[in-house]
Amino acid sequence: MLCPVRGRLKLLVATVMLGTLLTWLYLIVGNLENGKLLLLSPCFGEQSDRYMDRNTLEARIKEVEDENQLLRKQLSQSQNRLQDGNNENQQWAASAEEGESTVEDRGNRTECVKRPVVEKCELIHVAIVCAGHNASRDVVTLVKSILFHRKNPLHFHLITDAVARLVLSTLFQSWIVPSVQISFYDADNLKSEVAWIPNKHYSGIYGLMKLTLTKALPSDLSKVIVLDTDITFATDIAELWAVFQKFSDKQAIGLVENQSDWYLGNLWKNHKPWPSLGRGFNTGVILLLLERLRRIGWEQMWRLTAERELMSMLSTSLADQDIFNAVIKQNPALVHQLPCFWNVQLSDHTRSEQCYTEVSDLKVIHWNSPKKLRVKNKHVEFFRNLYLTFLEYDGNLLRRELFGCVSQPDPKSIKLQNALEELDEDDQCYDFRRERIMLHRIHLFFLKYDYTPTTDGADVTLVAQLSMDRLQMLEAICKHWDGPMSLALYMSDAEAQQFLRYAQASEVLKNRKNIGYHIVYKEGQFYPVNFLRNIALKNVNTPYVFLTDIDFLPMYGLYEYLRKSILQRDMANKKEALIVPAFETLRYRLSFPKSKAELLSMLDMGLLYTFRYHVWTKGHAPTDYAKWRTATTPYKVEWEADFEPYVIVRQDCPEYDTRFLGFGWNKVSHIIELDVQEYELVVLPNAFMIHMPHAPSFDITKFRSSVSYRNCLKILKEEFHQDLSRKYGSAALKYLTAERNLGDVKEGPV
Numbered sequence: 001m002l003c004p005v006r007g008r009l010k011l012l013v014a015t016v017m018l019g020t021l022l023t024w025l026y027l028i029v030g031n032l033e034n035g036k037l038l039l040l041s042p043c044f045g046e047q048s049d050r051y052m053d054r055n056t057l058e059a060r061i062k063e064v065e066d067e068n069q070l071l072r073k074q075l076s077q078s079q080n081r082l083q084d085g086n087n088e089n090q091q092w093a094a095s096a097e098e099g100e101s102t103v104e105d106r107g108n109r110t111e112c113v114k115r116p117v118v119e120k121c122e123l124i125h126v127a128i129v130c131a132g133h134n135a136s137r138d139v140v141t142l143v144k145s146i147l148f149h150r151k152n153p154l155h156f157h158l159i160t161d162a163v164a165r166l167v168l169s170t171l172f173q174s175w176i177v178p179s180v181q182i183s184f185y186d187a188d189n190l191k192s193e194v195a196w197i198p199n200k201h202y203s204g205i206y207g208l209m210k211l212t213l214t215k216a217l218p219s220d221l222s223k224v225i226v227l228d229t230d231i232t233f234a235t236d237i238a239e240l241w242a243v244f245q246k247f248s249d250k251q252a253i254g255l256v257e258n259q260s261d262w263y264l265g266n267l268w269k270n271h272k273p274w275p276s277l278g279r280g281f282n283t284g285v286i287l288l289l290l291e292r293l294r295r296i297g298w299e300q301m302w303r304l305t306a307e308r309e310l311m312s313m314l315s316t317s318l319a320d321q322d323i324f325n326a327v328i329k330q331n332p333a334l335v336h337q338l339p340c341f342w343n344v345q346l347s348d349h350t351r352s353e354q355c356y357t358e359v360s361d362l363k364v365i366h367w368n369s370p371k372k373l374r375v376k377n378k379h380v381e382f383f384r385n386l387y388l389t390f391l392e393y394d395g396n397l398l399r400r401e402l403f404g405c406v407s408q409p410d411p412k413s414i415k416l417q418n419a420l421e422e423l424d425e426d427d428q429c430y431d432f433r434r435e436r437i438m439l440h441r442i443h444l445f446f447l448k449y450d451y452t453p454t455t456d457g458a459d460v461t462l463v464a465q466l467s468m469d470r471l472q473m474l475e476a477i478c479k480h481w482d483g484p485m486s487l488a489l490y491m492s493d494a495e496a497q498q499f500l501r502y503a504q505a506s507e508v509l510k511n512r513k514n515i516g517y518h519i520v521y522k523e524g525q526f527y528p529v530n531f532l533r534n535i536a537l538k539n540v541n542t543p544y545v546f547l548t549d550i551d552f553l554p555m556y557g558l559y560e561y562l563r564k565s566i567l568q569r570d571m572a573n574k575k576e577a578l579i580v581p582a583f584e585t586l587r588y589r590l591s592f593p594k595s596k597a598e599l600l601s602m603l604d605m606g607l608l609y610t611f612r613y614h615v616w617t618k619g620h621a622p623t624d625y626a627k628w629r630t631a632t633t634p635y636k637v638e639w640e641a642d643f644e645p646y647v648i649v650r651q652d653c654p655e656y657d658t659r660f661l662g663f664g665w666n667k668v669s670h671i672i673e674l675d676v677q678e679y680e681l682v683v684l685p686n687a688f689m690i691h692m693p694h695a696p697s698f699d700i701t702k703f704r705s706s707v708s709y710r711n712c713l714k715i716l717k718e719e720f721h722q723d724l725s726r727k728y729g730s731a732a733l734k735y736l737t738a739e740r741n742l743g744d745v746k747e748g749p750v
Contacts (some may be wrong), residue, residue: 116242121405123153125224131161131206133448138229144390145233147398153179174442179407198315207319226286230367251336254287256343274322275329283321284366285343392494429712441521451514458566459542465532466550475508483559484514488532492522530656548646552689577647579683582611584691618642631685639675641738644668664713
């Protein structure tokens with residue numbers, strides 16, 4: 001609690017008033033002497049000297065007036081201190097210890113102990129070691145919990161492998177949170193520093209890298225908070241940052257005591273842990289005074305300790321934690337023990353319940369068990385719900401400014417703001433134009449992706465996009481396509497977690513490591529179909545891509561057939577787009593054809609149709625299905641207006657035009673650009689794919705019901721043709737001519 005300045009002020013005011021009152025009492029009443037009352041009245045003026053000498057009375061009055069002047073001076077000083085205190089309170093104050101101030105009696109006066117404070121715009125530094133796909137997901141939840149509570153600018157120092165760097169750099173670049181800086185450090189450069197230490201912990205070599213931070217982080221960085229990825233904050237991290245002010249002259253490491261009996265060595269017979277002070281310390285949350293550690297030779301200190309202990313221990317069991325504890329055992333003065341609520345450890349056999357009695361006591365929750373949320377704890381459901389709050393929290397809501405703190409604006413934010421200012425709000429296509437330039441958060445490789453392309457240079461990745469309502473198609477596609485896939489999923493934060501649980505529970509999906517799942521987080525009213533396709537297209541590591549939609553099932557064996565066709569066509573040395581003919585069924589249950597002959601039979605029986613035969617024949621008519629029935633070799637076809645086949649092209653093909661959102665012309669515009677770049681359109685004679693029935697999307701429903709939607713799409717098409725002419729010159733004229741000759745139609749292509 002703050003120093004009771006207001007209480008002192010009230011006391012001083014009361015004293016002044018009392019002094020004034022006493023002065024007038026001297027003048028009016030006098031004093032009591034010999035039991036008689038002295039009345040200063042003309043009637044008794046002659047007898048007044050019997051009771052009090054006038055000079056004595058004047059002296060006493062002067063004495064009281066002097067005391068009043070002193071009290072007024074003290075009152076003025078107190079008001080100034082109160083004003084200073086109010087100004088100081090406007091800066092965020094943080095408790096370093098129990099969250100309570102203590103009052104100490106010093107002689108005859110009581111003084112309040114000042115709480116450590118963090119300046120309003122003071123930059124807080126946080127270091128995290130992160131490697132792999134799973135740890136990258138954990139970091140996002142940790143960062144969300146920090147951003148939710150924070151009131152200060154933040155600088156995250158991320159020590160990552162190549163995977164985590166790609167994932168997190170893309171995420172933060174697309175997140176664009178004000179007053180947040182990100183720095184990356186290559187973990188590969190640090191491996192040699194700790195690779196010589198045998199480690200049994202599941203974190204592997206990355207679990208030892210916190211030992212190297214004095215060397216890894218910038219030499220001018222004086223202090224940093226170091227966090228494990230399985231941490232959740234329940235308070236402002238500035239409170240923890242303020243604890244640095246509590247360090248003594250010799251302390252350089254802030255840690256919470258270990259809440260399990262691990263270091264006591266009594267968990268099982270012959271259990272021999274590394275040396276520690278008592279219960280030891282947990283390194284899930286660390287305060288490091290880097291400057292002081294460098295000065296005392298930290299690097300040499302921990303190395304010598306590790307070498308000595310490894311002679312008998314042979315390996316670490318708890319990674320860096322064992323070595324930190326061994327160093328502290330030899331140098332107890334180094335450690336500043338933090339209250340245990342700064343690291344409430346939820347592993348099995350812990351005493352974490354002693355760290356809290358009220359919800360307000362919780363500061364940091366640490367899921368330091370391989371079981372994570374399945375750990376046994378009396379209050380695990382409460383902790384789990386707190387964790388899920390941030391796991392599923394909409395990250396877009398954390399893009400909030402820190403008012404009063406000057407920060408360097410992000411170039412993307414400036415570009416976005418400039419683009420928004422140029423838009424005309426009266427434009428009937430304003431919503432389309434605004435959402436085209438919207439910045440979506442992107443989490444690449446949401447699940448583990450581990451695939452090396454084939455060495456023949458003909459490997460091909462299936463590229464598609466989907467939302468939550470098409471999730472059920474994934475398992476079916478996996479049974480038809482065993483090659484790599486790159487999928488962009490348009491989801492909210494909560495839906496992304498539902499997808500994660502679905503994928504981890506699926507016997508089909510959990511065993512597939514050659515599928516790259518890229519989450520694009522929802523924002524806006526339109527489905528950004530071409531933006532999603534571009535995200536999936538850019539994150540492919542094979543030389544060729546199969547551009548399709550998620551509601552199509554490829555024929556069995558299509559992956560191998562395409563690879564052979566790519567080699568036979570020598571696509572590496574020419575521009576070709578191989579077309580896979582598309583069909584559809586109106587039946588939700590279909591005995592999928594195992595060959596072209598079986599498909600033709602089903603086509604003749606009316607069980608299958610050529611795709612969009614009933615509503616949009618132009619979209620696939622140039623494929624020439626009549627010729628395909630008897631074709632045994634690939635054949636070329638010419639582009640026609642509104643043609644939108646599914647194709648295999650080189651990975652460096654043109655991107656999709658992102659002005660087309662939702663329903664209408666999103667694939668048509670891409671095929672036009674392939675054609676204008678002189679890609680030859682070639683139909684494969686023994687390939688096919690079948691569209692499976694499903695409820696119409698929200699966007700196609702809006703297209704069909706909204707005249708303004710269709711009018712706006714027409715405007716966007718005209719602008720596309722204009723841009724195409726500026727980019728490609730006279731070669732683009734045929735597309736505009738074909739479009740105008742086509743005239744208005746009842747329903748456009750997808």
